[in-house]
Amino acid sequence: MTLPKNLWVLGDGQLGAMLSHAGQPLGINVRPVDIMTPSDAQLPLEADDIITAEREQWPESQLSLQLSQHPHFINGPVFGRLADRFSQKSLLDELAVATSPWQLVDDNTNTEVLHQAYGERVLLKRRTGGYDGKGQHWLKHAEATTIPADWRNEAIAEQAINFDEEVSLVGVRTQDGRCLFYPLTLNLHQDGILMASIAPLSRLAPLQAEAEDMLSKVMHGLEYVGVMAMECFRVGEHLMVNELAPRVHNSGHWTQAGCHINQFELHLRALCNLPLHQPQVNFQCVMVNLIGVDKDDRWLSLPNAELFWYNKDVRVGRKVGHLNLSVHNKAMLDDSISHLKVWMPQQYQAPLDWILAEFA
Template sequence: MNRVLVLGGGQLGLMMAEAGARLGLVVDRYDPERALLLPGTSDLPVPIDLQTCLERYPVITVEREAFPASGLSAELASSDRCVARGALKVIPDRFDQKSMLDKLGIPTAEWMNLDRAGDLDTAIQRFGGVVVKARSGGYDGRGTWILNAGDDTSVVPVAELAGQAIIERKVPFRRELSIVGARNLQGDTLFYPLTRNWHVDGILRLSLAPARACQALQKPAEAMLKGIMEELDYAGVMAVEFFEEDGQLVVNEIAPRVHNSGHWTHEGADWSQFDLHVHALAGVPLHAVNVHGPTAMVNLIGTPFDQAWLQHPGVVHWYGKSVRPGRKLGHANLVADTLEELREGLRAWADVLPEGFEAVLDSELGL
């Protein structure tokens, strides 16, 4: 098996195609918005039909969770060739996602439906601080409202969200962590070490890996991700984001795809998450994950490319997308021998990191 089709025309699929090319694997991408195929890493689109896709690609994967309700991408996403079809039925809807976690006995923040106006007041009385999340469509802080007890609830469009949102207990977490792992078509699994993440306004700005002081949490995190992948009969790379609360892991979100918090693996490990994703689908054995040293991933958000970055410590990955506020346009990876050296290297990136990033590093250093 040497051909894989990715549903989605973004940077994640492009990085999968790049990873496949290094081992002679053909990874093509289908752009649902333009209804065109992007062969390999090419930007020259060509038309393709369902029958040709089924004849050419024995395995279909995804780089995102949502697709148009009709058209070729919808047919391909629901076909038995798509190794993410089980996940696509569950993960995009937060009600279904949370219900699955409850069924599996995996810890997640207590929650309830937002069905009517009074439910928000009920949740605040029950939980104190709450997070209102649209059942589908929200990401990078969109479709999310955070309220503490006593806050003005009118900022939440309850009438619009009724029946289309959930309400979670606001978790007083110590830090945000994630795990990225792969499962192949035979059911074998492999996991990267837990990663420390720092979000600002709902957008990931900095990841540090391996996360410090996580030896006792690694195996529980792996068990949770493995259980989710098995429940969904999923193949490829998947990520789970956690809150660490009182020394325990609480699942926040699940991403049935390669994930932003795994971008550090480009330079920080022998095999990146994109390598493992493609290998898991193409029958290449999953390789042991050798981490090179403390690694940081800096997201480059809403800013034009700056030639000066090429003189900074680390390696820049640029996606070639148009610039707009809040958009993920690239990332930079820094690898060091120690966390202290990593901290020094990140100071060169202070102009693209929000205020407070050094406090995150200090907490990982135990300062």
């Protein structure tokens, strides 16, 4: 099987870096590209090179056009379709995949009518660009909140969902249309940012088939190739899709420690049409996102921890790394979490307690 000379990544953030790392043992030359800094440079693209992306949106530039217009830009039309919440939600409706009731906010949208349709609290989301809690605005009937003037035609309105918890599914679709999946992941968000994930969990197993059916419909409907993530709300015994990500995903980072093929390698295998089979889970795993905290070498003293540090400038609310904790046994996990509670700032106390409670 002939590998491409290069596999280029639109974007050179942490996901691109981890794709590059995963490509090394496979002999795949993964080359992330900084598309955020203006440049007149031309990339030395070969005809059989493969292009992927670590993000759904990017600014138009000479570099991004060169990459996105390459004939082997896998899933090219998908990125823009899923980057826009209007077309993403429309797709879910077309495929009859459960999602929260919604509508486009246009020039004629009336706040009172939205409350009549969706209740006391209605969530507005910018059609593009919002992530990690950004680009959202609550309409609260009790506070007479109004639609921001510049959000009309640029946002959707969603019914607020009284969900039990948040889960995600990371799966892959091969070039010949097979779909494979990791176990469902339990997630905790704080201020819209993912703080921690746990997988697998036996109590989520009854939801696995429903989740796989939902994500299969999406990937088949888009003729997608590679890894895709689906974030869901669990409402009772069923799931409802919150968002889709056509790429490797933060909630799949646990697979770097927990599985014999992690999500980054799985994505590369699918793109390059390499042999691909069901990933095996080696350990139950806990992933702790490192948000706006300085690097602490004491983390390395934990016997079940693997540190991934992104070498970014530390800023409030910025993802600068993650820790994967393999759950070899409860005592080891409890001891590691107790140390982290001492070493980490106040905003981590509730997420760390959440982890302990799940293993109580």
